Amino acid sequence: MNFSFKRSLIAATIVTSAMVASQVTIADVPESKDPIKIAVNEWTGQHLSANITAELLKKKGYNVELVTAGGLSQLTAIAQGEIHLNPELWDNSITDAYTNAVASGDILVRGSLGLKPQEGWIYPKYMKEKCPGLPNYQALYDCAQSFANAETYPKGRLITYPADWGTRSKDVVASIDLPFVAVAGGSEGAMVAELKSALAAKEPILMMFWQPHWLFAEIDVDWVTWNPIEGECVEETQNRNTACGFAQANAVKIESKMVAQKWPEASELFKKIKISNEEQNRMILAVDQKKRPLSEVVDEWMIQNKSKWSEWVK
Known part of the structure; x- marks a missing residue:
């Protein structure tokens, strides 16, 4: 094989290989x-x-x-x-x-x-005056009426996630025998609107919420705190004295x-x-x-x- 022919063959092989590679790329992705x-x-x-x-x-x-x-x-x-x-x-x-x-x-x-992420119960800072002991969850036992409305009195009212998102807040209320009624929010938008309305009128409100969310860049609220535990927090098996609140979200x-x-x-x-x-x-x-x-x-x-x-x- 002479050198000129060999060089041409190599060049042709390279071009062919490149074409095949291109075809494989096109064929494979997607x-x-x-x-x-x-x-x-x-x-x-x-x-x-x-x-x-x-x-x-x-x-x-x-x-x-x-x-x-x-x-x-x-x-x-x-x-x-x-x-x-x-x-x-x-x-x-x-x-x-x-x-x-x-x-x-x-x-x-x-x-x-x-x-x-962070999830839990939020409340306006002005509620500390009506419910001494906040942010600790134990304070809610003594001031449930401060969070009540006409439908829930004498129990407090807790706004939870929409029904399709599960029953985690309701499970916690039941397991620790907290004197609150868990009321499902209609949607994220409805929950935000109710929170803003309560803040504007300085009315009581306790609500399950989460972050990240734009809300926390504009609204000053506090989070209910719970007992620290080792391991996972199981919401439906808690009791009043050792309640850990909500499992760590990922x-x-x-x-x-x-x-x-x-x-x-x-x-x-x-x-x-x-x-x-x-x-x-x-x-x-x-x-x-x-x-x-x-x-x-x-x-x-x-x-x-x-x-x-x-x-x-x-």
């Missing part, structure tokens, strides 16, 4: 044109997490569909592969359907989203087992996604209070964080 379905739950923070996840998957070429899903019903759907991802599941608002699906491998936990990313099988590169990208409290608080404030379109706020996050997510997409 591995399927079927839509990856992302759960959208009831609160703005999760809407943002879901939409950011959708945009990141689109950057890698995937077809994406956002699906409105209830907090509890989505777990069965994800386990069965009818919905594929949820980037922000608060793992202390779960049921046996979730733990069983994780144990069986039908739902895979893909790490923390990066948030540092905002985890979950996916159906079929994602890693059908869209392995999407699954790898999903593992890398991180959003901080500060980022989410600013975005929630922009959407809920400044009334900016959610899509605009998500696009802004994508622009501001391009150097970060570019590495994830690689």
Whole structure:
């Protein structure tokens, strides 16, 4: 074989290899044109997490569909592969359907989203005058009437999460025999409106709530405190003297087992996604209070964080 012919053959081989590599890349990502379905739950923070996840998957070429899903019903759907991802599941608002699906491998936990959640009961600072002993939960036994309304008197009124989010506050009230009536909030928006109304009129209010949330950048409230314990706090098995309140929440990313099988590169990208409290608080404030379109706020996050997510997409 002469040198000129050999060089031409090598060049042709390189070109052919490059073409094959290009074809493999195009063929492999996305591995399927079927839509990856992302759960959208009831609160703005999760809407943002879901939409950011959708945009990141689109950057890698995937077809994406956002699906409105209830907090509890989505777990069965994800386990069965009818919905594929949820980037922000608060793992202390779960049921046996979730733990069983994780144990069986039908739902895979893909790490923390990066948030540092807190959940519990909040109240206005002016309620300390009417209920000495706050923030300790034991004070609520002696001043339940201070939190009552016409429907609950003489028991206090506690506004809990919407019914579809579970019964954790109701379980705590029952297990520690607290003289309060747990009343489910209609939605996140309805809860915020009731809290603002109470604050404006300096009326009593005790409410289950969470952070991150824009609320804590604008409203000055306190949290009920509980007994510290070692290990996990189990809400339905507490008693008055040793109550620990609520289990420590983690905002985890979950996916159906079929994602890693059908869209392995999407699954790898999903593992890398991180959003901080500060980022989410600013975005929630922009959407809920400044009334900016959610899509605009998500696009802004994508622009501001391009150097970060570019590495994830690689």
